[in-house]
Amino acid sequence: MTSIIPNKNKKEKQRKTKLWPIVFWLMIWQAASVFVGQEILLASPAAVLKRLFTLVTEPVFWQSLLFSGARIGAGFLLGAAAGITGAALAGRFSIAEELLTPLVAAVKAVPVASFVILILIWVSSKNLSVVISFLMVFPILYTNTRNGLRELDTALLEMTDVFQVPWPVRLRWVILPQLYPYIRTGCSLSLGLCWKAGTAAEVIGIPNRSIGEHLYQAKIYLDTPGLFAWTAAIVCVSFCLEKAVLKGMDLAEKRMLVMK
Numbered sequence: 001m002t003s004i005i006p007n008k009n010k011k012e013k014q015r016k017t018k019l020w021p022i023v024f025w026l027m028i029w030q031a032a033s034v035f036v037g038q039e040i041l042l043a044s045p046a047a048v049l050k051r052l053f054t055l056v057t058e059p060v061f062w063q064s065l066l067f068s069g070a071r072i073g074a075g076f077l078l079g080a081a082a083g084i085t086g087a088a089l090a091g092r093f094s095i096a097e098e099l100l101t102p103l104v105a106a107v108k109a110v111p112v113a114s115f116v117i118l119i120l121i122w123v124s125s126k127n128l129s130v131v132i133s134f135l136m137v138f139p140i141l142y143t144n145t146r147n148g149l150r151e152l153d154t155a156l157l158e159m160t161d162v163f164q165v166p167w168p169v170r171l172r173w174v175i176l177p178q179l180y181p182y183i184r185t186g187c188s189l190s191l192g193l194c195w196k197a198g199t200a201a202e203v204i205g206i207p208n209r210s211i212g213e214h215l216y217q218a219k220i221y222l223d224t225p226g227l228f229a230w231t232a233a234i235v236c237v238s239f240c241l242e243k244a245v246l247k248g249m250d251l252a253e254k255r256m257l258v259m260k
Contacts, residue, residue, distance in 0.1 A: 043225040051229040060209070065237060068129060068211040072198035073241075075133025076191060082134070083141025084183065090142075091149040104139045112136075116201045125205030129212075132201040133194035140190040141183070148182030172256065180253055188246060195238040 026045050033044040043051075055061045090097035112132065119131050152175065160170045202212020211230060218227035 048228040051225040079134040079137025087145035129198035137190040144186035
């Protein structure tokens with residue numbers, strides 16, 4: 001009988017070793033801050049942490065997180081839905097793929113700043129991050145889902161045709177399980193990207209009560225600790241949301257496979 005204790009120890013060891021790179025770079029950051037000797041140029045980790053704790057106690061901090069998070073999240077959901085739907089249409093109709101291919105290529109190539117300036121002509125700065133997040137997510141989910149459709153097991157699909165398996169059953173038990181890894185990877189890549197692009201758009205558009213507005217104000221008033229603190233908040237929120245979304249997707253997949 002094989003013991004599982006070594007595997008547990010190995011996993012615990014791997015988890016512990018993940019902390020030392022963070023400590024290493026924090027030490028480098030601290031050393032660089034001491035060497036520069038000016039908080040206005042490079043704030044120390046202690047100063048940033050102190051400023052972050054101050055921000056957390058202020059209601060405007062949570063209002064800004066909710067404002068930006070809701071719009072970036074809406075852009076992510078819309079982009080994911082459009083990307084998956086577009087890929088499904090491209091897989092079913094060749095004309096749809098021919099029409100979408102140059103569009104997706106253009107969205108990938110155009111700089112975010114160009115999109116922001118152009119979109120500000122059409123929509124208010126309040127909803128700017130929704131559109132920018134959508135544009136960042138759509139090509140990633142489209143490409144990943146389209147690649148997944150190309151890699152579907154043709155033998156299984158032919159078997160479902162031979163036995164005349166109903167389309168809902170075919171979708172649930174044959175297509176979705178094979179597509180899920182591609183969709184999950186696309187979501188993992190696009191979640192962080194849409195947060196970066198969404199907040200960058202807010203810095204240019206400066207909508208009221210947004211994270212981008214606070215980043216812009218920190219730059220104007222040379223509040224370097226505040227700038228780092230807001231950046232740290234963005235990183236933490238983006239990381240936690242990514243883990244939560246992926247965990248929810250994994251649980252949904254397991255439940256779908258278990259349910260009859």
